[in-house]
Amino acid sequence: MxxxxxxxxxxxxxxxxxxxxxxxxxxxxxxxxxxxxxxxxxxxxxxxxxxxxxxxxxxxxxxxxxxxxxxxxxxxxxxxxxxxxxxxxxxxxxxxxxxxxxxxGEVDVFKSWQDGHEIKFNSLHVSSIQKLDYIGASLYYSGLSKEIIDSNEFLIDLSVVKVEIDLFYTIAYSLVGERGYFGHDFHTFRDCLLEVYIGSGFNKGISIKFKGRSCLTSSEVNLLLDDIAREFSKYGFNVLFI
Structure with a gap:
């Protein structure tokens, strides 16, 4: 490795x-x-x-x-x-x-990657500090992406989202890929969207499909999701809940 x-x-x-x-x-x-x-x-x-x-x-x-x-x-x-x-x-x-x-924790995440072991983010305990460590390590590994995966449609599975940090991981995984970074709170999420806009321009015609909203049990995550959906719309994405 x-x-x-x-x-x-x-x-x-x-x-x-x-x-x-x-x-x-x-x-x-x-x-x-x-x-x-x-x-x-x-x-x-x-x-x-x-x-x-x-x-x-x-x-x-x-x-x-x-x-x-x-x-x-x-x-x-x-x-x-x-x-x-x-x-x-x-x-x-x-x-x-x-x-x-x-x-x-961030160093240990890099050590796992270095040894050829991917970390199963969604298997970590809901309140595990390892989730923040993973997101922090992903920022160093991938930086602020100026482009997203070449696709006209992205499906974001909300059934795995329990807390707010899960939502940012799931968005990053869908739009950027494994070890990708797309923010760790709403403000850094907006920074990532802006970087994509600067790097790739307006994203008209690209669909963001959120699946499984009924699985969300946290009111805070639901409110955050609404804010995130509005931000995607501002940058030309077609946002759908399915």
Whole structure:
């Protein structure tokens, strides 16, 4: 399988270690955190306590381009390797924690894809944080699409929709495809529609068919669906409920 996660440690401007996966200890009471790296082909780095390292994480997108995810400066306190030598770990203070926008869940979604495992979104628990992680990872993987699948008709199955995030996943899957992104709330949905309009123009003649509205039990999802239907109509789509 192709690598979708690229992790590097840099010391004094020189890359000293590369990995295809990182695991970060959950939130700790101090700035010191433990980082665990999956060993690939890299040898273990030569380090000393007190070293200042730069950690960089990038994802590889649908278009095979690297997109920056996170960069941290880490003051090393301790480091070592697992007994089976398949993992390298380090423990240290994060010097630029204001830049800390890290989601282990998003990294784990990319790891699943990297290992060749698709995630069955509709099988996740209705309140699972993994749903947000999946949508977040899809944004990095696919970005804001400037075009949709070439078709004159799209069928959106509402029978699988239980909460609002399900609706955005289902729309993305139908219009963009697996690992696609079409918003995670109403405002970002509108941004995605605008990107498609800028990239492809007015969508006159293309039908959006919502099937199974009677399956929706949430009043909030029903109201959101009405708003989404109106937005589709504004951009020339022919919206139908069947």
């Amino acid at each position: 192709s690598d979708l996660i690229k992790v590097s440690l840099t010391k004094n401007g020189e890359v000293v270690f590369c990995s295809k996966y990182i695991k970060l200890e959950p939130i700790a009471p101090s700035l010191a955190r433990k980082f665990i790296f999956e060993r690939s082909t890299s040898s273990f780095p030569v380090l000393e306590a007190g070293d200042l390292l730069t950690l960089t994480i990038c994802f590889v997108t649908r278009l095979k381009q690297e997109v920056f995810y996170l960069g941290l400066e880490i003051y090393i306190l301790e480091f070592g390797q697992s007994l089976n030598q398949k993992e390298f770990w380090l423990y240290g203070n994060i010097c630029n924690c204001e830049n800390m926008n890290y989601s282990q």
